[in-house]
Amino acid sequence: YGIDWVEQPTTLLSVTALRQVREAVHVPVAADQAVHTPADVYDVVRQRAADAVVLSPHEAGGLLAFRKAAAIAEAGGVPVCLHGQSVSGITDAAQHHLGLSTPNLTDGNQIMHQLLAEDLVDSPDLTPQRGKLGLPEAPGFGVELDRDAVARAAERYRREGRP
Template sequence: MKITEIRTTPIFLPYKIRYHWAQGTIDGAELILVEVHTDEGITGYGESVGSPSAGAIEAHLAKAAGYCIGHDPFENSGLMHLVYQALFQAMGTCSSPRYAGQVLAGLEMALWDVMGKATGKPAHQLLGGARRNHVQYFGFPQGDTAEELAAGAKALADDGCEVIYVKVGRGDALDLEIVAKVREAIGNRRLRLDPNEHWDPLTAGRMIPQVAAYGIEFIEQPTSSESINALLQVKGSSAVAIAADQSAFTPSDVFEVCRRRAADMIVLGLHETGGLTRFCKAAHIAEAAGINICLHGLYESGITTCASIQAAAAIANLDDGNQYMNHFLVEDIVAAPDLALNNGQLPVFTGPGLGFELDEDAVARAAEAHRKQFSA
């Protein structure tokens, strides 16, 4: 089997309500749909995050396609190495593993989709087989005010989410109000906080003892992603467990966080690692250090939800409170399976490839939404 064409389509999937986090607000997911076509009529689908510029990501993927066409999709790992070397090392752009991961994730996913469809097997079977039959997610309430977040958190807890996760890092007073009101709303459910790098060690030292009184399970990436030292400094005196998110993208990042014992949990997704293969590689490194992986959510459609389940099914050390983003979407581009949570979980899908069917009409609407949203 040979790759004959790689097509990309920028799409925009609006959110039901505005997403608030420490870095600002977001109104929808900007993505690049990646299609890998083959000479056997099999087409694989994946998606890359479209930021900071859909045009730039498409240009990189067009260049990557030049190295992949004519090759067998089952050369996935070698092709990704070839493309990374050609685009990000040999051309003087030096080492950009994080950006490369975000650019190439959609292509790598699409290759797995082809490989699964060609063999008639779900990707997790080709990755070593499922270690579980479902993936458990945390409840992620949305809203601007503490009251809105608490109401959303209560609804999610009532729907069966055992773990509730909220964004903080929005100022001491608002953060403390959010934590108090959400804790009151969810009773004894597990509660996680994510300041998204907005606390320096001094702020973390001031805030963590105050939020600890509310029984926090862990605090995710309190400090700058660029400094594992800062994470280590905070963890050293923290009464609450610490998770690394933006500090760990690549298998090497994961190794370094583990080696230095800078986190109690590592939050990781396909858009950071650059797809399923390197996600599993990174997870295996963490497993060897006795640390679990929590699936990260980013701007994504059901394609990423399904692809993440395939990879997450195959690792031993998956957390039971993973990030779920599908409920934000007004409309998904995945027609099947149903991606609504049931008791806070989704089954490990067993259809071939990444396990979904694309809704072509919804893709056309999302492409039109992108043209409207981003045309000058």
């Protein structure tokens, strides 16, 4: 059926169970909830428990921790899928930079800012074209903020305690 992989078919608490499933089936297995930190990725790679790892910088502990986890996976010959979080276009731009700089990135990556009622990014348009985002041309994360949207979010936060 052309299945890329089955994602986290076991409890996140047992890397051994994940390895046993991988050894027993002919469909690739991806670790997701079992891999948050670089140490988690090391454990999965060391045990050869997955054919791919699904990582999020939010769960890994930030951009640098994601890079470390991805490098560990790369050293073990394991590709990385970049898991998205619906936080903001700023987050998606940062994750896009991570993806562009991760040599062992595979397909199936996510960006999710379009699920938000309102975003803080004015430009560029971070909507994938034909399933892809282009190379950023502006400095930094390559985004310009919508200052009115930032002011509205700040007011909501002051009023409600959430953006």
